[in-house]
Amino acid sequence: MPKINRYVDISTIDREAKKDYIDRHSPFVHCESTAKKGEPFKVKVKMGNEYCHPDDFDHYIAYVQLWDGETLLAQTNWQPGAMGNQCAHAEVDFYIVPQKSKLKLTAMSYCTKHGLWESDPVEVTVED
Amino acid sequence: MPKINRYVDISTIDREAKKDYIDRHSPFVHCESTAKKGEPFKVKVKMGNEYCHPDDFDHYIAYVQLWDGETLLAQTNWQPGAMGNQCAHAEVDFYIVPQKSKLKLTAMSYCTKHGLWESDPVEVTVED
Amino acid sequence: MPKINRYVDISTIDREAKKDYIDRHSPFVHCESTAKKGEPFKVKVKMGNEYCHPDDFDHYIAYVQLWDGETLLAQTNWQPGAMGNQCAHAEVDFYIVPQKSKLKLTAMSYCTKHGLWESDPVEVTVED
Amino acid sequence: MPKINRYVDISTIDREAKKDYIDRHSPFVHCESTAKKGEPFKVKVKMGNEYCHPDDFDHYIAYVQLWDGETLLAQTNWQPGAMGNQCAHAEVDFYIVPQKSKLKLTAMSYCTKHGLWESDPVEVTVED
Numbered sequence: 001m002p003k004i005n006r007y008v009d010i011s012t013i014d015r016e017a018k019k020d021y022i023d024r025h026s027p028f029v030h031c032e033s034t035a036k037k038g039e040p041f042k043v044k045v046k047m048g049n050e051y052c053h054p055d056d057f058d059h060y061i062a063y064v065q066l067w068d069g070e071t072l073l074a075q076t077n078w079q080p081g082a083m084g085n086q087c088a089h090a091e092v093d094f095y096i097v098p099q100k101s102k103l104k105l106t107a108m109s110y111c112t113k114h115g116l117w118e119s120d121p122v123e124v125t126v127e128d
Numbered sequence: 129m130p131k132i133n134r135y136v137d138i139s140t141i142d143r144e145a146k147k148d149y150i151d152r153h154s155p156f157v158h159c160e161s162t163a164k165k166g167e168p169f170k171v172k173v174k175m176g177n178e179y180c181h182p183d184d185f186d187h188y189i190a191y192v193q194l195w196d197g198e199t200l201l202a203q204t205n206w207q208p209g210a211m212g213n214q215c216a217h218a219e220v221d222f223y224i225v226p227q228k229s230k231l232k233l234t235a236m237s238y239c240t241k242h243g244l245w246e247s248d249p250v251e252v253t254v255e256d
Numbered sequence: 257m258p259k260i261n262r263y264v265d266i267s268t269i270d271r272e273a274k275k276d277y278i279d280r281h282s283p284f285v286h287c288e289s290t291a292k293k294g295e296p297f298k299v300k301v302k303m304g305n306e307y308c309h310p311d312d313f314d315h316y317i318a319y320v321q322l323w324d325g326e327t328l329l330a331q332t333n334w335q336p337g338a339m340g341n342q343c344a345h346a347e348v349d350f351y352i353v354p355q356k357s358k359l360k361l362t363a364m365s366y367c368t369k370h371g372l373w374e375s376d377p378v379e380v381t382v383e384d
Numbered sequence: 385m386p387k388i389n390r391y392v393d394i395s396t397i398d399r400e401a402k403k404d405y406i407d408r409h410s411p412f413v414h415c416e417s418t419a420k421k422g423e424p425f426k427v428k429v430k431m432g433n434e435y436c437h438p439d440d441f442d443h444y445i446a447y448v449q450l451w452d453g454e455t456l457l458a459q460t461n462w463q464p465g466a467m468g469n470q471c472a473h474a475e476v477d478f479y480i481v482p483q484k485s486k487l488k489l490t491a492m493s494y495c496t497k498h499g500l501w502e503s504d505p506v507e508v509t510v511e512d
Contacts (some may be wrong), residue, residue, distance in 0.1 A: 002323045022241035038212060057441035067258045070371035073210045082201045084166060084225030097212030115326035141299035187446045195386045198499035207368060243454035294468060329466040338457045340422060340481030350478035353468030
């Protein structure tokens with residue numbers, strides 16, 4: 001099975017190369033902590049907080065998925081070169097319309113050399 | 129072959145149902161008219177300007193693609209329900225990094241009942 | 257995070273409903289146990305051995321992925337209705353060209369109601 | 385808009401390089417001419433009849449789609465390297481379950497260097 005790599009707080013890590021490796025491969029979910037029921041809600045998924053990831057033909061971020069708990073909401077696939085073949089933070093803004101009282105958002109991403117990675121979950125309260 | 133439907137300026141159309149049909153099935157590319165070479169450039173693709181599209185299980189916008197000329201940059205797929213099963217303007221913000229002097233952006237979208245649609249192209253000048 | 261459900265040998269399970277639930281949600285990898293280096297190698301991924309899965313608009317198998325260890329090889333997405341809206345074993349034959357001495361193939365699949373599932377891994381010896 | 389390239393009978397073409405270019409970029413739909421209503425029906429989509437296509441990181445077949453008229457049935461995406469980074473005929477077998485009396489199958493494919501291509505349509509009679 002593909003191993004699922006998980007983000008680890010890089011401030012707890014000494015070795016610079018490892019900080020870089022973990023940060024640039026981790027998707028991060030950025031959104032408000034509360035949403036309005038039945039209204040579009042923006043959710044940014046962005047790779048890396050501090051370190052960018054290559055966009056080489058043989059080494060790039062191929063996709064991110066946005067999940068709410070065990071439900072897939074959307075998936076964005078990039079072709080290599082979309083980030084100009086330079087180091088970048090691949091990112092995409094999804095817009096979803098919540099109908100339930102809580103969201104538990106997670107992003108999954110795939111690097112063509114370093115496999116599958118999962119973000120920390122982000123909880124969102126949905127108000128009427 | 130799948131027919132490719134193209135946007136027609138709806139102000140030229142009399143019949144309300146046809147205006148609605150064309151508008152809500154057309155993807156629109158929204159972005160600045162100039163970009164900076166080697167820097168992330170935001171490109172919003174949004175379905176419909178004036179009319180929203182259903183998000184029913186048997187009738188929804190399944191994907192949009194962003195093209196630069198004949199080169200695919202990225203594709204976003206939605207699962208039905210991501211728009212809360214209500215009428216909505218499916219949208220996504222892509223971030224691309226241009227390296228050439230011009231972009232010619234087009235979006236393609238697919239409705240599970242009404243097929244493949246193509247936006248008007250949007251030209252972007254890329255400055256050093 | 258999405259929970260990853262794994263196949264359990266259903267002969268060890270008493271309750272019929274649970275056997276059915278596990279079997280029809282599990283992808284199975286079917287292929288020869290040896291492949292020839294540099295030659296196309298057929299790998300079938302098929303959902304369920306004994307029980308079929310609905311193809312309803314609000315409940316269907318949306319995709320399968322084929323992995324070799326931590327490397328994604330290919331992904332097939334279905335639109336609802338591709339299985340005729342009847343109970344079926346969603347399946348796809350991939351053809352890959354191995355260059356290494358061993359493959360460790362796993363399939364992942366996604367049901368729009370019951371989430372992410374993973375097959376047992378299948379090891380393939382690759383001969384020169 | 386992305387130009388859609390179409391297959392041209394290569395026996396009508398003199399120049400070897402052009403024959404090769406057209407053939408290896410064209411998806412072909414291979415299936416029986418009759419199907420049984422409500423039963424799985426195998427449809428192979430294969431790139432090229434006579435000429436293989438590179439599987440280089442910067443030049444590969446990224447996806448094929450299978451359409452019935454204006455309805456998308458399924459899409460397979462490959463990662464570069466799935467064909468062993470050698471010249472190959474990317475192929476996939478889809479299984480669909482027809483419920484109508486006729487199918488009009490078309491494949492679309494995308495080469496990361498040479499854009500979007502469309503197969504000749506294949507008509508299938510569906511018997512009760």
